[in-house]
Amino acid sequence: MTTRLAMQRRRATTVRVWNQFRSSRQGMVGLAVLAVFVLLALTAPLLADVRELNPVFARSQGNPQWAPPSEFGPLGTDYIRRSVWAQFVWGSRVSLFVGLAATVLTIFIGSVVGIISGFVGGRLDAALMRLTEWFLVIPFLPLAIVLASILGRSVWNIIFVIGVTSWPSTARLVRAQVLTVKQRLFVDRARSLGAKGPHIVARHILPNVSGLILANATLAVPISILTETTLSFLGLGDPSSASWGKTLEEAFVNGAMIRNAWWYFLPAGLGILIVVLAFTLIGRTLEEIANPRLSSER
Amino acid sequence: MLTFVFVLIFNFFLFRIVQKDPIGSLFRGRNVPQETIDNLRTAFGLDEPLLTQFFYYVRETFQGNLGISYQSRQPVWDEIVAGIPETVALVGISAVLSALIGTVLGIIAAWRRNTWKDHSITSGTMLFYSMPDFWLGMLLLVAFAVVIPLFPVGGVVDAGSQATGIDRFLDQLHHIFLPALTLTLAYLGEYALIMRSSLLDVMGEDYLIVARAKGLRDRVVRRHHAVPNALLPVVTLTAINFGFVLSGAIAVEAVFSWPGLGKATADAIRGPDLPMLQGLFLLFSAAVIVFNFLADVTYGYLDPRVED
Numbered sequence: 162m163t164t165r166l167a168m169q170r171r172r173a174t175t176v177r178v179w180n181q182f183r184s185s186r187q188g189m190v191g192l193a194v195l196a197v198f199v200l201l202a203l204t205a206p207l208l209a210d211v212r213e214l215n216p217v218f219a220r221s222q223g224n225p226q227w228a229p230p231s232e233f234g235p236l237g238t239d240y241i242r243r244s245v246w247a248q249f250v251w252g253s254r255v256s257l258f259v260g261l262a263a264t265v266l267t268i269f270i271g272s273v274v275g276i277i278s279g280f281v282g283g284r285l286d287a288a289l290m291r292l293t294e295w296f297l298v299i300p301f302l303p304l305a306i307v308l309a310s311i312l313g314r315s316v317w318n319i320i321f322v323i324g325v326t327s328w329p330s331t332a333r334l335v336r337a338q339v340l341t342v343k344q345r346l347f348v349d350r351a352r353s354l355g356a357k358g359p360h361i362v363a364r365h366i367l368p369n370v371s372g373l374i375l376a377n378a379t380l381a382v383p384i385s386i387l388t389e390t391t392l393s394f395l396g397l398g399d400p401s402s403a404s405w406g407k408t409l410e411e412a413f414v415n416g417a418m419i420r421n422a423w424w425y426f427l428p429a430g431l432g433i434l435i436v437v438l439a440f441t442l443i444g445r446t447l448e449e450i451a452n453p454r455l456s457s458e459r
Numbered sequence: 460m461l462t463f464v465f466v467l468i469f470n471f472f473l474f475r476i477v478q479k480d481p482i483g484s485l486f487r488g489r490n491v492p493q494e495t496i497d498n499l500r501t502a503f504g505l506d507e508p509l510l511t512q513f514f515y516y517v518r519e520t521f522q523g524n525l526g527i528s529y530q531s532r533q534p535v536w537d538e539i540v541a542g543i544p545e546t547v548a549l550v551g552i553s554a555v556l557s558a559l560i561g562t563v564l565g566i567i568a569a570w571r572r573n574t575w576k577d578h579s580i581t582s583g584t585m586l587f588y589s590m591p592d593f594w595l596g597m598l599l600l601v602a603f604a605v606v607i608p609l610f611p612v613g614g615v616v617d618a619g620s621q622a623t624g625i626d627r628f629l630d631q632l633h634h635i636f637l638p639a640l641t642l643t644l645a646y647l648g649e650y651a652l653i654m655r656s657s658l659l660d661v662m663g664e665d666y667l668i669v670a671r672a673k674g675l676r677d678r679v680v681r682r683h684h685a686v687p688n689a690l691l692p693v694v695t696l697t698a699i700n701f702g703f704v705l706s707g708a709i710a711v712e713a714v715f716s717w718p719g720l721g722k723a724t725a726d727a728i729r730g731p732d733l734p735m736l737q738g739l740f741l742l743f744s745a746a747v748i749v750f751n752f753l754a755d756v757t758y759g760y761l762d763p764r765v766e767d
């Protein structure tokens with residue numbers, strides 16, 4: 162049962178954070194750019210016919226092969242006559258979705274492990290930290306490759322693989338923050354008033370950790386997106402979905418570079434670059450807000 | 460050490476889960492008499508309990524027997540060893556260059572904080588850090604090997620080249636340029652950022668104020684007092700990164716057809732050549748573990764404040 166006072170305070174904090182965010186130029190630029198791409202992904206059906214992704218359809222339309230943008234459509238065609246623009250627009254959906262979903266998984270696992278580890282302490286903490294360290298030592302991409310090769314190529318497997326390989330750094334950060342918070346007086350006060358574990362976690366720990374988790378999440382999305390791109394490029398992506406990474410893979414494998422078919426591989430990579438930058442800018446701004454020491458000094 | 464044991468266990472069981480029938484994979488689609496299959500099964504020890512198989516695996520691994528590659532039918536060990544020099548050359552050069560250049564850029568950015576130099580360095584490195592490294596490679600390849608044919612498109616020497624000695628070396632340099640450039644650009648951001656943060660931390664310390672009070676010039680203060688103390692995290696980072704040297708260039712090697720471990724991995728994925736992947740994974744993990752250990756030791760040695 163949250164009191165009205167607590168809710169008022171929460172609303173005030175949110176407003177304060179938003180105002181601080183608004184005053185940061187890099188944050189707003191990042192947010193604006195991201196909004197554009199989210200809009201692009203959501204309005205995909207309006208912007209490009211999804212049938213254009215089907216090579217049989219493309220052929221039946223009489224599309225030329227390897228056509229540069231001057232000859233066909235906004236972005237030309239690829240090796241089997243499909244519209245590159247359609248791939249770009251529809252690919253944004255997959256790339257964004259996988260990036261976000263994988264990050265959600267990463268943050269969820271990482272936060273749960275971090276909070277439990279930090280709060281409970283003792284042997285459970287030691288054991289969990291061992292596990293975390295082990296994951297951190299294993300080179301991340303080979304592990305992802307091994308898992309993806311074994312699990313097979315599907316969107317959900319990729320999400321799972323990224324989530325499972327990325328959670329350790331989140332766990333470490335969250336745990337450190339939980340330890341800091343745990344030492345503060347109000348936790349002891351709550352305990353002396355008879356509060357039990359889960360209550361303390363929910364009411365005291367979580368609110369103080371959630372800012373850090375949010376900033377970390379925003380910075381984790383770029384990693385997820387780039388990992389999905391690399392995995393798709395290496396051939397581990399879902400064959401039936403058209404992420405930007407997959408577009409790059411097809412371009413490479415089919416000799417787009419030798420032909421100088423820049424319209425084929427430039428847009429997808431550019432899309433990734435811009436989206437990743439947007440998330441990075443937003444994440445850095447959130448970090449500065451959560452940790453004021455970082456901003457004006459740097 | 461314990462970690463390595465975990466890696467071995469993990470590696471073994473993971474692949475066993477997938478390879479329900481390893482013998483079957485060897486003879487994909489071909490008709491082989493059942494008797495041959497049974498004989499092979501015994502020969503490989505596959506009719507023994509799983510734990511015994513695991514012992515065989517460990518023993519074989521330490522003897523350097525990592526199995527036979529599906530794709531090339533050569534021992535995995537040989538294939539891997541063949542790829543090591545190329546990868547070490549490429550990633551080693553790139554790691555050193557990106558560390559040096561990145562550190563220098565980080566120093567400039569911190570010392571001239573909030574000037575246009577700082578902003579351009581920070582933004583530039585962030586830009587390169589945000590793109591897929593292999594995509595950057597693709598762009599450079601098209602720009603400087605296709606559009607302006609300045610550099611070769613792939614490989615480590617020109618195909619069919621009989622050159623030796625200096626000529627061969629120059630040819631190799633010619634081929635390594637673009638992939639090395641790609642990796643260097645992609646990774647110098649990390650160094651620049653860390654050096655910058657570290658130096659900014661150090662710049663607030665008291666001993667710098669003392670140095671300036673003594674009347675030392677700016678450049679002297681920077682070179683003899685600030686930078687050496689700020690280098691510590693960078694050194695640790697470099698040591699750790701060398702561990703990732705072997706696995707660092709998988710996609711970039713694929714783009715440039717650079718015949719190293721990365722390309723071997725990329726090719727193995729397309730199989731999937733499970734024994735190769737297993738062996739490569741083992742090697743990559745071992746490298747990281749070793750270098751992390753070295754990094755810890757180095758850090759303890761360099762920073763007297765750290766107690767073991």
